[in-house]
Structure formats: C-alpha cells, structure tokens
Amino acid sequence: MRLGLDLSGGDFAPRAALEGALAARCELPDDVEIVLIGDASTTRNLLVDYGADSTQFSLVHAPEIIGMDEQPARAFKLKHQSSIHVGFALLKSGQIDVFASAGNTGAMMAGSMLSIHPIEGVIRPSIGTCIPRPDGGINLILDVGINSDCKADVLYQFGILGSLYSQHVLNVARPRVGLLNIGEEEEKGNLISKAAHELMKDSSDFHFIGNIEGRDIFTDKADVIVCDGFTGNVVLKEAEAFYTLLKSRGINDDYFDRFNYELYGGTAVLGVNGNVIIGHGISGPTAIKNMLRHALEVAKSSLPEKIKKAFTV
Amino acid sequence: MRLGLDLSGGDFAPRAALEGALAARCELPDDVEIVLIGDASTTRNLLVDYGADSTQFSLVHAPEIIGMDEQPARAFKLKHQSSIHVGFALLKSGQIDVFASAGNTGAMMAGSMLSIHPIEGVIRPSIGTCIPRPDGGINLILDVGINSDCKADVLYQFGILGSLYSQHVLNVARPRVGLLNIGEEEEKGNLISKAAHELMKDSSDFHFIGNIEGRDIFTDKADVIVCDGFTGNVVLKEAEAFYTLLKSRGINDDYFDRFNYELYGGTAVLGVNGNVIIGHGISGPTAIKNMLRHALEVAKSSLPEKIKKAFTV
Numbered sequence: 141m142r143l144g145l146d147l148s149g150g151d152f153a154p155r156a157a158l159e160g161a162l163a164a165r166c167e168l169p170d171d172v173e174i175v176l177i178g179d180a181s182t183t184r185n186l187l188v189d190y191g192a193d194s195t196q197f198s199l200v201h202a203p204e205i206i207g208m209d210e211q212p213a214r215a216f217k218l219k220h221q222s223s224i225h226v227g228f229a230l231l232k233s234g235q236i237d238v239f240a241s242a243g244n245t246g247a248m249m250a251g252s253m254l255s256i257h258p259i260e261g262v263i264r265p266s267i268g269t270c271i272p273r274p275d276g277g278i279n280l281i282l283d284v285g286i287n288s289d290c291k292a293d294v295l296y297q298f299g300i301l302g303s304l305y306s307q308h309v310l311n312v313a314r315p316r317v318g319l320l321n322i323g324e325e326e327e328k329g330n331l332i333s334k335a336a337h338e339l340m341k342d343s344s345d346f347h348f349i350g351n352i353e354g355r356d357i358f359t360d361k362a363d364v365i366v367c368d369g370f371t372g373n374v375v376l377k378e379a380e381a382f383y384t385l386l387k388s389r390g391i392n393d394d395y396f397d398r399f400n401y402e403l404y405g406g407t408a409v410l411g412v413n414g415n416v417i418i419g420h421g422i423s424g425p426t427a428i429k430n431m432l433r434h435a436l437e438v439a440k441s442s443l444p445e446k447i448k449k450a451f452t453v
Numbered sequence: 454m455r456l457g458l459d460l461s462g463g464d465f466a467p468r469a470a471l472e473g474a475l476a477a478r479c480e481l482p483d484d485v486e487i488v489l490i491g492d493a494s495t496t497r498n499l500l501v502d503y504g505a506d507s508t509q510f511s512l513v514h515a516p517e518i519i520g521m522d523e524q525p526a527r528a529f530k531l532k533h534q535s536s537i538h539v540g541f542a543l544l545k546s547g548q549i550d551v552f553a554s555a556g557n558t559g560a561m562m563a564g565s566m567l568s569i570h571p572i573e574g575v576i577r578p579s580i581g582t583c584i585p586r587p588d589g590g591i592n593l594i595l596d597v598g599i600n601s602d603c604k605a606d607v608l609y610q611f612g613i614l615g616s617l618y619s620q621h622v623l624n625v626a627r628p629r630v631g632l633l634n635i636g637e638e639e640e641k642g643n644l645i646s647k648a649a650h651e652l653m654k655d656s657s658d659f660h661f662i663g664n665i666e667g668r669d670i671f672t673d674k675a676d677v678i679v680c681d682g683f684t685g686n687v688v689l690k691e692a693e694a695f696y697t698l699l700k701s702r703g704i705n706d707d708y709f710d711r712f713n714y715e716l717y718g719g720t721a722v723l724g725v726n727g728n729v730i731i732g733h734g735i736s737g738p739t740a741i742k743n744m745l746r747h748a749l750e751v752a753k754s755s756l757p758e759k760i761k762k763a764f765t766v
Contacts, residue, residue, distance in 0.1 A: 274698065274701075274702075285635055288635060288642060288643040288646075289643045289644050320687060322598055322601060322682070322683055322686040322687065329601060329683070330601040330602045330681070330683045331602050333601075333683070353686075353687075353690050354686065354687040354688065354689065354690025354691040354693075354694065355690040355691070355693055355694040355697070356694070357691055357694060358694055358695075358698060359694075367687075368643070369635070370635055370642070370643045370646070370684065371683070371684055371687055373635040373666075373667065374633060374635065374666075374667040374680075374684055374687070374688060375667065375687060375688075375691060376667065377666050377667025377668040378667040378668070378670055378688060378691050378692070379691070379695075380667075380668055381667065381668040381669070381670060381671055381672075382671075382692075382695050384668070385587065385671060385708075385709075388587075389587075389706055389708060389709075391704060391706060393702055393704060395698075395702060396698075396702075
C-alpha cells in the first residue's frame with residue numbers, strides 16, 4: 141500500500157504533517173510506503189532537521205500551496221503544482237492508493253469531484269464523522285457539512301454509503317441505519333426527512349431501523365446515522381463543544397476522551413473513484429499519524445470498489 | 454397573579470403536579486394564586502392525602518384527560534371538559550394570567566392556536582429552550598420542535614420573539630441574536646439559512662450578530678440562537694443526551710448540572726395572545742414547582758403585550 145500525505149496542508153504544515161508521518165512510519169508495517177507530497181527541498185531540509193532517515197519515505201515534489209482560506213475550486217484548477225493537485229494526480233494514475241490531507245477541505249472536495257470524479261450513480265459524495273459510543277462501538281454520522289441541502293434520494297444514498305463504510309472500514313457485520321429525525325414515528329419530521337423515511341422504509345440496499353432522535357446519537361441504536369449536512373455539521377460541532385467544555389472544566393473520563401478528533405485523524409470522502417481522507421485543519425502530529433493509520437484501513441477496505449458494485453444496477 | 458396548573462398533564466399526573474404545586478406554594482409570594490385544574494374530587498382527595506390546606510389553592514373542575522399519546526388537535530377540540538381545554542378557556546377569559554401544563558405538547562399547541570390564537574402578524578408561534586452558559590448566563594435557542602420546516606421570514610420573526618423573551622424574561626438588556634449555521638461567513642449555509650441571513654443582516658427589529666456555529670451554542674457569543682425546529686430539536690436532544698451520559702458516568706459538575714431540565718421546568722409559547730407554559734412530559738415535582746416559578750416570571754413580563762407592540766406596524 142502506498143499512502144500519499146499532503147505535507148503542505150493544515151494550519152501547522154509542514155512540521156505537524158512531517159512529525160505525524162515520522163510517528164506513523166514507526167507504527168505502520170514496513171511494506172506500507174508513505175509518499176510525502178510537498179516542496180522537495182523543504183521536505184529534505186526538514187527530514188535532516190528531525191534527523192530522520194529520508195530513505196524511509198518517497199518524496200514527490202509539489203512546490204505550490206493551496207492556502208486554508210483560498211477559494212477551493214479555483215485554487216484547485218489553477219495551482220497544478222500544489223500538493224493537493226499533485227496528490228490527486230498521483231491517486232488517479234494509481235501511483236498512490238490513498239491520498240490524505242489536513243489542508244483546505246473545499247479544495248480536497250474539488251479534487252474529489254473534478255479529478256477522480258464521483259462514482260457513477262452517486263448523486264452527491266459525502267463525508268461522515270465517527271461518534272464514539274459508551275459501549276466501545278463507533279457510530280458513523282453523515283453528511284457532516286459537504287451537502288447542506290439534501291433531497292430525499294440523496295439521504296437514501298447516504299444510507300448506502302454509510303452502511304458500506306461501517307461494514308468494510310469499521311467492521312460492523314450488518315450496520316443498522318437510522319434516519320436522524322425529531323420523533324421516532326414514521327410521520328414525524330420535516331418535509332425532507334418524511335420523504336426520506338418513505339424511500340428508506342422498504343430498502344433492500346441497507347438495514348433501515350427507522351427514525352432516531354438527537355438523544356440516540358451516542359447510543360447503540362444505530363450504527364449509521366443519516367442526515368443532511370446542515371444538521372450533521374451542527375451535531376458534530378455541538379459534540380466538539382461539549383468535549384471542549386469538559387476539558388476546560390478539568391473533567392477526564394475514558395469515554396469522553398474518545399471524543400478527541402485526534403484519535404480518528406480524518407474522514408473518508410464516500411462515493412468517489414478513489415480513497416481520499418480529509419483531516420481537520422488544526423491537526424497536530426498525533427492527528428496526522430492517526431489519519432495515516434485510518435488511510436491504510438480505508439485503502440485496505442477497497443471501499444470505492446464496494447460502492448461501485450452497490451451502485452451498479 | 455393567578456397561575457393555572459394542569460393537574461392531569463404529564464406522565465406522573467396528578468401526583469407529581471400536585472406535589473409540585475405544594476412545593477411552589479411554600480416558595481411563591483402569598484398574593485400569587487395557584488389555580489389547580491383537574492378532576493375536583495380527585496384533587497380534594499389528594500390534598501387530604503398530603504395533609505395540605507386546601508384553602509391555599511383555587512380548584513377548577515375539569516374531569517376529562519387528554520392522554521399523552523392522543524391526536525392533539527382532535528382531542529383538544531372534542532374534550533371540552535379536559536384540563537387543557539378548560540385551562541385555555543380560563544386563560545382566554547382572563548380568569549388566570551398564565552396556564553402551565555406538562556401534558557400533551559401538541560394539545561397545548563392546539564389550544565394556543567385555536568383558543569387564544571397567534572398574535573396578529575406572527576406567522577408561526579414558537580417554543581424555545583434555555584441553554585446554560587459556563588459564565589452563568591442563559592442562551593435561548595428557538596425553535597426546538599414546533600416548526601420543523603421554516604421559511605426565512607419565519608426565522609426572522611423568531612429573532613424578534615427570542616429577543617423579546619431574552620430581554621423581558623431573562624433580563625438581558627440588549628440581546629444578541631445569532632443565526633445557527635454551518636459557517637460564520639455570510640455566504641455559508643443551506644438555502645433557508647442564507648435567505649434568513651439576508652433578511653436579518655440589516656434588521657432594526659433586533660440586534661443581529663451574524664451566523665453562529667454548533668460550537669457556539671454554549672458560549673457567550675449570542676443570547677438568542679435562531680434555527681428551524683428540526684435543527685433545534687436535534688440540538689436540544691443531543692444536549693440532553695450529553696447530560697444523561699455525564700450522570701450515567703457519575704460526573705458531577707456545577708455547570709453541567711444546570712443542564713437538568715428540572716431547573717427550568719417549562720418553556721413559554723412565544724407569539725400567542727396569552728401566557729402559556731409547556732413542561733416536559735416526564736416532569737416530577739421539582740420540575741412542576743420550577744415550571745410554576747417560571748410561569749410567574751413570564752406572567753409578570755407581559756410578554757404577549759410586548760410582542761403585540763413589536764408586530765404592530
């Protein structure tokens with residue numbers, strides 16, 4: 141497996157990215173190749189700085205940088221030598237098996253849409269987030285911000301995408317898919333959620349268990365929680381706010397400590413022709429290391445192939 | 454002031470309601486009259502049971518009960534002798550200054566709409582919830598479930614309603630109104646939130662401070678958080694789930710303990726011609742007591758008159 145890492149992406153690039161890569165190098169199997177994508181001389185100097193063995197990595201030169209606040213699609217199109225553009229080119233040509241970056245999320249989505257493209261039949265690719273459960277399990281909630289307005293058929297497809305991710309990456313044998321709603325009864329909800337429920341209730345594409353409410357986000361009721369990206373983004377940021385409040389009040393707890401985004405490091409773009417992992421802009425070395433570990437899991441799962449198969453009628 | 458209390462409403466009625474009324478009687482000023490609305494003989498027997506002085510209360514006979522799972526509008530229309538129907542009749546005729554119930558929320562909304570009616574100009578009445586801040590303040594988030602689909606003009610009006618509640622009930626001198634969204638920038642959001650931002654940005658009806666994100670729900674950034682009832686309901690239930698998780702893990706903390714809904718007891722219906730307080734169905738005596746305390750605050754604020762004035766062009 142060859143894991144491509146954007147060295148120029150994220151608020152603390154390139155140092156946080158390189159430190160994360162060094163940590164991952166110690167933990168990942170030897171047959172896993174880490175491909176560092178960034179300005180070659182900067183990378184070499186940094187490797188010397190850290191006293192690292194540069195033969196442990198492959199280097200691909202990408203002198204341009206897409207800033208965190210740049211207009212994403214425009215920057216992706218114009219900056220051919222940027223780490224994100226080069227990363228997608230490597231992914232598309234099969235020179236890497238997965239591309240991971242903590243850089244400009246919009247540019248990563250632009251690359252996903254414009255370079256490797258959505259899988260045929262997928263209306264809107266999506267990104268989700270892992271939510272820890274007290275029983276040790278993990279719920280996947282999607283979408284969390286890429287698709288703020290979703291029609292019912294898009295939510296239905298999120299059920300398929302989430303189910304496949306839960307099954308093949310999180311190893312849940314038969315993922316239970318719940319629709320995030322404001323009541324358990326079928327007739328509850330807004331116009332979109334009611335229409336989505338109607339589509340989902342007889343689904344043979346995934347194991348639909350009905351509506352779930354905000355109170356069930358952290359429970360064992362569903363493994364996959366489907367919602368539009370507006371709601372999912374608010375849910376995610378509220379959970380992050382809670383975690384921040386707990387930390388600020390000096391509360392430590394085994395379960396709540398699993399809310400630390402650094403443990404997951406990044407999230408896969410679901411529904412595109414390749415393995416793309418997007419990390420948090422504020423990622424430090426630990427988050428980058430775990431993003432690479434997660435990238436390996438995703439790459440091993442052959443998720444795009446599984447999704448392609450599901451969307452082939 | 455005369456506070457009307459539904460004795461037949463809530464999962465633990467009538468005992469929880471009566472115990473709450475007894476506790477409130479000890480705490481509220483003598484010139485505040487508590488009007489118990491329920492089956493008269495049941496109420497008298499219970500008062501004897503508790504060894505209470507029945508002269509401390511006014512009793513109004515209402516032998517019928519609207520169950521927690523009954524179809525709300527239908528039950529409200531047909532059960533003229535129900536505690537909720539009688540309560541609204543008393544409110545409408547001015548025999549009580551506020552009507553509070555932990556009963557069927559839909560029936561309470563039906564009464565608000567069909568008996569006392571929305572204030573002229575208010576498109577959709579709303580209910581909000583108080584969210585505690587670490588600095589001791591309280592944020593109001595609205596809507597939290599009555600209006601699951603909201604157009605931009607409805608969200609705009611929630612800004613007015615919430616601002617008046619914050620000012621006159623929570624005593625915030627100049628409430629800052631934020632629009633719950635998935636980014637701080639004006640152009641972020643779904644179609645509705647973008648349209649709402651456009652309406653709000655030059656508002657002279659309230660002090661709009663722009664978009665706020667899920668991470669700001671518990672911060673001092675805005676005093677009033679406006680969103681559609683779908684999002685607000687999910688946010689509220691997620692916060693309740695967190696509180697439940699903290700309790701289940703034995704974590705006690707002064708701040709998080711303020712998430713206990715029992716401290717607030719109930720929430721006012723905003724935008725109708727009268728003071729209506731809706732409590733949680735699971736209310737125990739403490740929640741009922743605090744619902745009555747809150748009912749007194751709301752009644753003293755003359756909120757419907759303030760709202761009428763704001764909606765008079």
